[in-house]
Amino acid sequence: MSESQGTAELKATRPDYGNWVSTRLLYITGVPGVLLLGLAIPFPILMIGAIPFLLAFAYFLYARRQFSPTGGNVQARIHQLVVDRLDWAGEGKALDIGCGNGPLTIKVAQRFPRAQVTGIDYWGGMWKYSKDVCERNAEREGVAGRVTFQKASAAALPFPDECFDAAVSNLVFHEVGGIREKRDVVKEALRVVKKGGSFAFQDLFRMKKAYGDMDDLLETIRRWGIESVQYLDTSDLASLPKALRLPFMVGTIGILYGKK
């Protein structure tokens, strides 16, 4: 088998979990950067415009490589942190809110072999994720019989109260629109968890503008009648490269976890 055949075959059997740095981001920084650099030859003043674009392009290229499974594999390490915090016996049904291409949904199904896992996402906007890719990934990872994917919004989950034994989510809540406060997304996620059920939600919870003060957030969640809730700062645990610890990347990640 030739090397290129081998690479093509590997691609066809490997899951595609996408990358949190999209190729679009590379284009919108790289193309103007290169154009301005070209124009700077006759008009050197334009170099001032080219430099920020080229620096941003180099940064996003680096971040994309770090997130990729063939680079630093940071995305998979970040997903693992959520599964590690889910204190659950694995009997019954779990929900992954904002599943993207399904990496966390599938990780939960692999970690808990007796569980049925549902992944929901609205699969729109800037992300190139889809239900079809989720289903193909589940097949490739050998869990297709125990996972289902469904289009839905995290702002108003189409499930009755207290119908899941466990719920997880990764880097979704801060993006959810159509809701008054980001805290309400947490409340909506907890609504569908059974009393005594487990949850582990990772997001940019230290973004004060979105979630307010952490102690106040934890106090508020307890007032909703949640039996136990704790916060863990995870930006150190995933051994993130320093350059990814900027607030607009994953520098403010943490997990809210506990039992309802």
Ligand SMILES: C[S@@+](CC[C@H](N)C(=O)[O-])C[C@H]1O[C@@H](n2cnc3c(N)ncnc32)[C@H](O)[C@@H]1O
């Ligand atoms: C950074 S990606 C994370 C995807 C996945 N959880 C992961 O860890 O790879 C954010 C995801 O949130 C989803 N999302 C944003 N707003 C949503 C909403 N209102 N309802 C459901 N999903 C949403 C996007 O479609 C996207 O898949």
